[in-house]
Amino acid sequence: MCLGMGNTQAASQLSIKDLPLPLANLWVEGLAWHILPVGVLKIAVTIATRYSLLRQQFGPPKKPEVSILDYQSQQHKLMPMLASTYAFHFATLYLVEKYSEMKKSHDDQLVGDVHALSAGLKAYVTSYTAKSLSICREACGGHGYAAVNRFGSLRNDHDIFQTFEGDNTVLLQQVAGDLLKQYKEKFQGGTLAVTWNYLRESMNTYLSQPNPVTARWESEEHLRDPKFQLDAFRYRTSRLLQSVAVRLQKHTKTLGSFGAWNRCLNHLLTLAESHIESVILAKFIKAVERCPDASARAVLKLACDLYALDRIWNDIGTYRNVDYVAPNKAKAIHKLTDYLSFQVRNVAGELVDAFDLPDHVTRAPIAMQSEAYSQYTQHVGF
DSSP states (O other): OOOOOOOOOOOOGGOOOGHHHHHHHHHHHHHHHHHHHHHHHHHHHHHHHHHHHOOOOOOEEEEESOOOGSSSHHHHHHHHHHHHHHHHHHHHHHHHHHHHHHHOOOOHHHHHHHHHHHHHHHEEEHHHHHHHHHHHHHHTTHHSSSGGGGGGHHHHHHHHGGGSSSSSSHHHHHHHHHHHHHHHHHTTTOOGGGGTTTHHHHHHHSSSSOOOGGGGGOOHHHHHHHHHHHHHHHHHHHHHHHHHHHHHHHHHHHHHHHHHHHHHHHHHHHHHHHHHHHHHHHHHHHHHOOOOOOHHHHHHHHHHHHHHHHHHHHHHHHHHHHHHHHHHHHHHHHHHHHHHHHHHHHTHHHHTTTOOOOHHHHHOGGGGGGHHHHHHHTTTOO
């Protein structure tokens, strides 16, 4: 498969002297704090997914027990997470590309763009990974609690990433502040930074009323259309940006700039997260389109669709409140998300194998399709 994952090592195994020069430079300049959390997430998802494929429990009467990943609840826990891991991988590659471009050009606008993107991705991915580590541990039951299966050490090693290079809440405020700056420049006739270009078109769309016809479209073809998915993400970001700008202007008159910012702080954090999700999805879609192998492209498309629709469903209230999605369409999104989780389950083994993690990196016995798994289960009396 042309998934381009490559080997990844856990943070606990890395120090700066172990890194090749290009990555060492990224470490020194803070970019490694974006790469390593994705690596930790890959390890955790691999362990939980492989265990869920190997572990069999219960089943229909007088028939063999089934893999616990056949249970819808387990798919709901792990398959959107697996899709998100791929999304973060491609977004991180994009950040590294922009960083390399910035180092060569020394363009001031690009420097600001990379800084905001770096702050947002670091905050979003590390927060997501911290929560996912606990979910993966719980998905493996009591075996996930065993020290030998690594979730405890992974959580401990990853925890500091949430405050490296700045607290995540502070970093997201930097993203929101940059978005507001770009928003102001747009209405003053200025140019938008590369990552923010989409706001020009989507803001115009936001300022018009949602189309009552497309709000009801519920076919699978429509819901899996990258244009619909990306438009939905960007519409939400534009709506949040315009509404928080209005609120800040209103509250500044009575509370001052500091008081207004604090009054709107949760709104600003949601805006920053929404923007980062839009960037992540855009890069995932592009990665799918660029994959030259048809079979691998189809698998990546499954994961991309699951990531997009799961994110939309998780914030379905926002889309319903502004009639961007009608009730029948919301129901169809939920139903399709469950179906895509089932479809991704059928290729879950191949997807985690594509991370290309060697056994000495995963190390957890419950994630090894070899004698190590059977020896472990026999040793613990299972």
